[in-house]
Amino acid sequence: METQREGKFQRILDAAVEAISESGYHQCQVNKIARLAGVADGTIYLYFKSKEEVLIRVFQERMGDFIAYMRHELLECETTKARLRTIVRTHFSYMEQNRSLAIVSQLELRQSDPRIRSAINVIILDYFSLIEGVILQGIQSGEVPDTDLRVARQMIFGSLDEATTDWVMARSPRTLTSGVEPMLALFEGALRLR
Missing domain, CATH: 1.10.10.60 (Homeodomain-like)
Structure with missing residues (x-):
């Protein structure tokens, strides 16, 4: 049952x-x-209880699964570069494979009221923590010079988020995953990855 x-x-x-x-x-x-x-x-x-709760649970469940999958993938990585590649590749491929979810997360959740945003913040903060953890590991291993974790995370998450929104709204079809290597190169340069 x-x-x-x-x-x-x-x-x-x-x-x-x-x-x-x-x-x-x-x-x-x-x-x-x-x-x-x-x-x-x-x-x-x-x-x-309501349509609002449906939207919240969609985000919590689907993005929660996405973050759990990414955490699992990161366990296989031994370097900061590999971890960054995993974040970018996983983010882009998941959104590309789940276009409808990408539309909901990139467009619909941003227009919602503060109660919905508050309810989904736990998942977003978990993603932020994951990204900051990768940067911190890089700093601790000497692969990334000492940097502000919050600013570095904002750059990484913001870039992934904007690229996904741009892909969702594009007038002509293209792949999101074609941006993995250029995005990775951007992050490597910005973080002065060694």
């Missing part, structure tokens, strides 16, 4: 990503999410 409930929960989240990316959060109706998930409209409210 629990497996069936979890499966339905995941279907609703997947449907919400698709519906919100197609219609926009404010225009998206719960019945569209239910239809895409293959459930009755009222079933949504057995899992979520």
Whole structure:
């Protein structure tokens, strides 16, 4: 029974990503999410209190999975350069493979009210911590000169975030992953990676 409930929960989240990316959060109706998930409209409210909670849980669950995956990938890295490459490659490939989620995270969450932003901050702060941890490891190993962790993280996250937004909004299709090496070169230069 629990497996069936979890499966339905995941279907609703997947449907919400698709519906919100197609219609926009404010225009998206719960019945569209239910239809895409293959459930009755009222079933949504057995899992979520409101459409706002659906959006929050989409971000928490999907981006939480993304960060957990990135942490796992980073365990295999032995150098700061390899860790930075993993961050860029994982960020770009995940967004490219999950375009609807990229649209939701890059466009819809930024227009939301402060309650939604507050609820998703835990995940964003976890990502910030992950990036700062990579920079700190680089400083401790002597691969990166002493630098302000917050500023370095802002540069890395901001660049990844802006590149993803630019990709989502591009008028002509292109790959996001083609930017991995140029972005890595930018970070290596800015951090004066040794």
